[in-house]
Amino acid sequence: xxxxxLNNRDFHSPIExxxxxxxxxxxxxxxAVIFIRxxxxxxxxxxxxxxxxxxxxxxxxxxxxxxxxxxxxDGKSTYPLAVNQDLxxxxxxxREVEEPEKIALMIASILDxxxxxxxxxxxxxxxxxxIIKHKLTDEEISKVKELDxxxxxxxxxxxxxxxxxxxxxxIVGFVGSDGEKYTGRYGIESYWEEELHGxxxxxxxxxxxxxxxxxxxxxxxxxxxxxxxxxxTISYPIQYEVEKILRETVEKHGADDGxxxxxxxxxxxxxxxxxxxxxxxxxxxxxEDMSVFLNPAVSFTYECGSVFKxxxxxxxxxxxxxxPDSTYVDTGSVHEAGYTITNSEGKTYGQQxxxxxxxxxxxxxxxxVEKLIGNRKFADYVKRFGFGNRSGIELPAESAGNTKNLxxxxxxxxxxxxxxxxxxxxxxxxLINSYAVIANGGKLMKPQIIDKIIHPDGTEEEIRPQxxxxxxxxxxxxxxREMLRSVVVNGHGKRADVPGYLVGGKTGTAQVAKVNExxxxxxxxxxxxxGFAPTDDPQFAILVKIYNPKDVQWAESTAAPAFSKxxxxxxxxxxxxxxxxx
Amino acid sequence: xxxxxxxxxxxxxxxxxxxHSIGGKPARHSLRPPATxxxxxxxxxxxxxxxxxxxxxxxxxxxxxxxxxxxxxxxxIIYMYSINNSAVKGYKIRQEExxxxxLKKSNEQLRIKEAELKSLYHIEEISKKLNMTELNxxxxxxxxSPVALR
Numbered sequence: 001x002x003x004x005x006l007n008n009r010d011f012h013s014p015i016e017x018x019x020x021x022x023x024x025x026x027x028x029x030x031x032a033v034i035f036i037r038x039x040x041x042x043x044x045x046x047x048x049x050x051x052x053x054x055x056x057x058x059x060x061x062x063x064x065x066x067x068x069x070x071x072x073x074d075g076k077s078t079y080p081l082a083v084n085q086d087l088x089x090x091x092x093x094x095r096e097v098e099e100p101e102k103i104a105l106m107i108a109s110i111l112d113x114x115x116x117x118x119x120x121x122x123x124x125x126x127x128x129x130x131i132i133k134h135k136l137t138d139e140e141i142s143k144v145k146e147l148d149x150x151x152x153x154x155x156x157x158x159x160x161x162x163x164x165x166x167x168x169x170x171i172v173g174f175v176g177s178d179g180e181k182y183t184g185r186y187g188i189e190s191y192w193e194e195e196l197h198g199x200x201x202x203x204x205x206x207x208x209x210x211x212x213x214x215x216x217x218x219x220x221x222x223x224x225x226x227x228x229x230x231x232x233t234i235s236y237p238i239q240y241e242v243e244k245i246l247r248e249t250v251e252k253h254g255a256d257d258g259x260x261x262x263x264x265x266x267x268x269x270x271x272x273x274x275x276x277x278x279x280x281x282x283x284x285x286x287x288e289d290m291s292v293f294l295n296p297a298v299s300f301t302y303e304c305g306s307v308f309k310x311x312x313x314x315x316x317x318x319x320x321x322x323x324p325d326s327t328y329v330d331t332g333s334v335h336e337a338g339y340t341i342t343n344s345e346g347k348t349y350g351q352q353x354x355x356x357x358x359x360x361x362x363x364x365x366x367x368x369v370e371k372l373i374g375n376r377k378f379a380d381y382v383k384r385f386g387f388g389n390r391s392g393i394e395l396p397a398e399s400a401g402n403t404k405n406l407x408x409x410x411x412x413x414x415x416x417x418x419x420x421x422x423x424x425x426x427x428x429x430x431l432i433n434s435y436a437v438i439a440n441g442g443k444l445m446k447p448q449i450i451d452k453i454i455h456p457d458g459t460e461e462e463i464r465p466q467x468x469x470x471x472x473x474x475x476x477x478x479x480x481r482e483m484l485r486s487v488v489v490n491g492h493g494k495r496a497d498v499p500g501y502l503v504g505g506k507t508g509t510a511q512v513a514k515v516n517e518x519x520x521x522x523x524x525x526x527x528x529x530x531g532f533a534p535t536d537d538p539q540f541a542i543l544v545k546i547y548n549p550k551d552v553q554w555a556e557s558t559a560a561p562a563f564s565k566x567x568x569x570x571x572x573x574x575x576x577x578x579x580x581x582x
Numbered sequence: 583x584x585x586x587x588x589x590x591x592x593x594x595x596x597x598x599x600x601x602h603s604i605g606g607k608p609a610r611h612s613l614r615p616p617a618t619x620x621x622x623x624x625x626x627x628x629x630x631x632x633x634x635x636x637x638x639x640x641x642x643x644x645x646x647x648x649x650x651x652x653x654x655x656x657x658x659i660i661y662m663y664s665i666n667n668s669a670v671k672g673y674k675i676r677q678e679e680x681x682x683x684x685l686k687k688s689n690e691q692l693r694i695k696e697a698e699l700k701s702l703y704h705i706e707e708i709s710k711k712l713n714m715t716e717l718n719x720x721x722x723x724x725x726x727s728p729v730a731l732r
Binding site for chain 1: 600634687690691693697700701702720722724
């Protein structure tokens with residue numbers, strides 16, 4: 001019976017072994033799953049788990065370099081314009097916060113935050129991180145520490161701090177977040193971002209179970225390289241005074257905005273550069289109109305008007321076509337290509353010298369000079385004075401201006417208008433630099449704003465003034481300086497004078513071109529005054545630009561008095577002895 | 583039943599537990615002299631001849647092993663000491679670094695405070711509170727005159 005049964009089993013068909021087959025199948029399946037899983041863990045996700053394992057017993061830390069600082073000159077020492085500040089940030093781990101409502105109430109009263117907002121932040125039990133407040137004060141820190149609340153912590157964070165507040169804001173810019181990291185935005189902070197930021201380093205070292213680094217094991221240290229420090233050519237007291245004068249002037253005349261630039265003609269160093277309205281880089285996020293961040297001194301282009309006339313006159317004298325006492329007869333207008341160009345206020349002056357042309361700011365006089373020079377040569381002089389090209393100042397978003405009209409040599413009308421500053425768009429920095437050429441004996445210098453670089457190892461690198469080219473002869477420059485002195489004594493620039501000193505300069509009241517259409521805005525003007533002192537040995541060149549003053553029309557009432565105030569301060573601050581009787 | 587006791591001879595005081603014979607035969611091992619006695623005999627033989635060589639060999643082997651053990655222990659101690667020392671130094675460095683960092687931070691705060699106090703905005707504000715007036719006219723003294731020279 002048993003044999004029979006065995007025999008029956010031996011001859012079972014394969015279908016009858018289904019249990020075994022299923023078992024084998026599942027074993028193979030399990031083996032395959034394990035194999036695939038192992039492959040996935042050890043090969044595909046190798047790097048991930050390697051780094052996880054390393055993270056458990058190693059510390060890898062990116063070493064953040066110290067951002068370089070920015071200084072202003074303050075006599076023989078310096079004043080910190082942008083520094084780094086260690087502050088504390090309060091944050092919460094909501095899942096650790098017991099009694100969220102009670103804690104929210106306590107924190108809200110200490111840190112002066114909305115209680116409801118805190119309750120909302122603490123409400124998510126799975127949340128691991130919520131920022132409560134940045135930049136805690138010492139008092140807030142001690143109060144939070146005293147309470148020792150569960151789930152409430154503090155951590156250090158570095159901030160850029162500007163001790164002088166809004167001073168020189170357009171020059172320095174600020175450090176802000178671009179969404180991912182904090183970088184320099186606008187100004188020097190942006191232009192010198194890479195050099196100021198430095199290079200990040202790293203530290204890789206084993207740690208113990210408590211997370212502390214083990215001092216006796218090897219560590220892979222790549223030290224961070226700190227950023228460079230910059231000392232600007234800007235003088236702190238001058239910048240402060242210039243900003244004050246500009247603010248007063250703009251507010252007094254109800255103007256839209258204004259710009260003042262002070263330059264040392266012999267070196268091209270910028271001693272002050274101010275724009276109003278401005279902003280406080282410590283609270284840059286409070287600014288509603290982003291355009292206020294732009295630096296109009298280098299990025300704003302405008303048709304500067306009569307303040308351009310000395311450039312035409314300098315070109316004529318240098319080219320040997322005129323002398324200060326050369327004469328011509330003014331008929332009150334010039335007709336060209338269907339256009340009629342008249343003098344300001346429609347006046348006719350008759351026979352006039354070139355000096356008188358500048359004193360009275362006669363449009364037809366400079367057209368006469370331009371005709372004598374010729375279009376090609378005039379365009380070349382304009383270019384050599386630095387117009388139509390970026391000056392090279394180390395500030396971001398500098399505009400090159402627009403001198404396209406001077407490319408079409410056959411269109412005389414465009415050269416005629418350019419001779420008195422219309423039809424060519426210039427930037428304030430280009431304009432002051434062209435006056436510095438006249439003040440500096442005919443040499444064009446690169447506007448310089450960085451005086452010194454201090455490297456992380458303490459070595460100092462002085463930045464030398466850079467001569468770009470000679471534009472006019474020394475003799476021609478001297479003659480134009482004398483003519484400009486005459487403008488201040490006898491012409492429209494009287495209010496720019498400083499008693500006891502030889503001050504020279506020229507006013508310019510320009511119309512504002514319409515955007516996207518021909519013609520000029522009705523009733524909108526830009527008043528400028530550019531000049532230097534003392535005219536026999538110029539130490540300072542200054543440009544004042546006041547945009548759209550409401551109470552007065554002419555620059556001699558807006559820009560010229562502001563120029564005088566700034567120049568008076570400079571001459572007294574540098575203890576320059578008066579040479580004239582007063 | 584035979585009861586036999588081996589007693590100490592001469593200077594060899596060696597105690598053997600009492601051995602009881604089974605079935606009148608003495609236990610075999612009880613007839614062997616004790617190990618200490620064998621060693622003494624070997625010692626006497628050594629005294630009779632070749633004493634110097636043997637003693638040297640013994641002394642040499644003791645010294646070598648002693649030196650090896652000594653150096654192992656010594657190097658262990660030195661290793662432990664150096665590890666401990668470097669750990670302590672590492673801790674001290676960490677403390678010093680913390681102190682430097684703290685001093686730097688406080689120096690930085692003082693520098694910022696100084697800059698804020700030196701700020702011309704601040705000075706102007708203070709000067710107004712002190713009823714100081716702005717200087718409008720500057721008189722220059724001629725340095726060639728007798729007054730200026732005094």
